Amino acid sequence: MIGNYQRLPLAIVYQEKAAFKDTYAGAENSIFLEANYLKPEKPITDTALVFMHPAGAGGAYLPMPTALAKSGIPVIFCNSRYRGVDSGLIMEKVVLDLAACIKEVKDKLGYKKVVLAGWSGGGSLSLFYQSQAENPSLDSTPAGDPPNLREANLPKADGLMLLAAHCSRATTLTEWLDPSITDESQPNKRDREFNLYDPLNPNQPPYSKEYMIEYRKRQIERNKKITSWALAKLDSFKGDPTKEYGFVVHGTMADPRWLDPELEPNDRKAGWCYLGDPKVVNDSPIGLSRFSSIRSWLSQFSYELSEADGEKCGRNTSIPTLVIGNSADDACPPSHNQRLYNSIIHERKKIHIVKGANHYYFGQKDELSEAVRVSLEWLKEEDLI
Numbered sequence: 335m336i337g338n339y340q341r342l343p344l345a346i347v348y349q350e351k352a353a354f355k356d357t358y359a360g361a362e363n364s365i366f367l368e369a370n371y372l373k374p375e376k377p378i379t380d381t382a383l384v385f386m387h388p389a390g391a392g393g394a395y396l397p398m399p400t401a402l403a404k405s406g407i408p409v410i411f412c413n414s415r416y417r418g419v420d421s422g423l424i425m426e427k428v429v430l431d432l433a434a435c436i437k438e439v440k441d442k443l444g445y446k447k448v449v450l451a452g453w454s455g456g457g458s459l460s461l462f463y464q465s466q467a468e469n470p471s472l473d474s475t476p477a478g479d480p481p482n483l484r485e486a487n488l489p490k491a492d493g494l495m496l497l498a499a500h501c502s503r504a505t506t507l508t509e510w511l512d513p514s515i516t517d518e519s520q521p522n523k524r525d526r527e528f529n530l531y532d533p534l535n536p537n538q539p540p541y542s543k544e545y546m547i548e549y550r551k552r553q554i555e556r557n558k559k560i561t562s563w564a565l566a567k568l569d570s571f572k573g574d575p576t577k578e579y580g581f582v583v584h585g586t587m588a589d590p591r592w593l594d595p596e597l598e599p600n601d602r603k604a605g606w607c608y609l610g611d612p613k614v615v616n617d618s619p620i621g622l623s624r625f626s627s628i629r630s631w632l633s634q635f636s637y638e639l640s641e642a643d644g645e646k647c648g649r650n651t652s653i654p655t656l657v658i659g660n661s662a663d664d665a666c667p668p669s670h671n672q673r674l675y676n677s678i679i680h681e682r683k684k685i686h687i688v689k690g691a692n693h694y695y696f697g698q699k700d701e702l703s704e705a706v707r708v709s710l711e712w713l714k715e716e717d718l719i
């Protein structure tokens with residue numbers, strides 16, 4: 335670390351006409367984005383790092399953005415319009431939010447280059463954004479609604495940093511879905527053989543290869559069933575763009591990797607996940623996608639239909655890309671780091687795993703310093719700072 339920084343509030347406002355308001359309160363047809371501008375007292379570059387998570391709140395106060403600012407790199411952590419609430423989140427609209435932030439950073443703050451720093455769920459968002467900026471292909475959401483990203487004129491980023499990043503929200507949710515729930519209308523009735531948290535389940539860690547194949551198959555099937563139901567519900571709206579329907583998805587923290595450390599082994603603690611005891615989180619209100627809506631499910635959580643797939647999008651990007659994984663990550667499995675890295679088909683890419691690091695670097699000064707050092711070295715190697 336070379337110095338201090340200022341934390342400045344940054345408000346980004348832009349206009350968007352929509353059939354209905356999809357966030358709580360505020361002016362009609364006006365999108366307000368709340369951002370933190372971490373401005374080094376002695377900046378070493380005219381490049382800015384832009385962080386955005388689809389729904390995460392408080393990310394500007396995580397160790398990594400702060401440490402990067404202290405190292406002399408300007409950082410903007412911008413919340414999407416769906417800050418802290420993803421029940422109505424549309425990934426295509428988050429892309430527009432990220433575009434508005436990039437324009438603000440370049441046009442008003444004056445930075446010449448922008449590197450997207452995608453933390454956790456922000457990784458696949460950054461790849462989705464850049465793929466549409468370079469190769470715009472979508473003229474609607476999976477529900478057939480605006481926006482038309484082909485006409486959005488998205489400004490391209492100059493580099494990508496994928497930090498403790500998931501492949502996608504849809505992939506992650508599917509790998510966490512509880513397949514013991516076979517009837518969404520009766521979530522308390524569960525198939526014991528596939529209920530990880532039933533002590534009478536005959537399948538216990540370490541799980542067999544055969545069990546895992548069937549388990550993963552049933553998770554995908556459950557996601558597809560919800561998607562089929564959502565499409566039928568959407569059809570019942572008879573093309574009315576103002577109609578929506580909210581619903582609850584039970585059992586969304588049942589990944590066998592939490593209980594069996596021999597599955598994709600790393601340095602994580604067994605019987606634990608980044609939100610605590612996975613058995614508790616599986617049915618708690620803080621679980622991923624616990625509360626959703628038809629259009630939102632199709633856009634961000636449908637295994638079949640969501641366009642915000644990091645691996646698919648990565649193949650359509652051409653800018654320098656850094657992947658940093660953490661070997662004790664209890665949120666992002668090690669395979670996701672490698673899958674994202676492999677999805678980048680050009681040669682200007684690098685992967686680095688920080689030994690012993692957890693998902694956020696909380697209480698890990700040395701691991702944090704390593705991640706910052708690797709980031710700075712890569713930015714210099716790629717002539718981004």
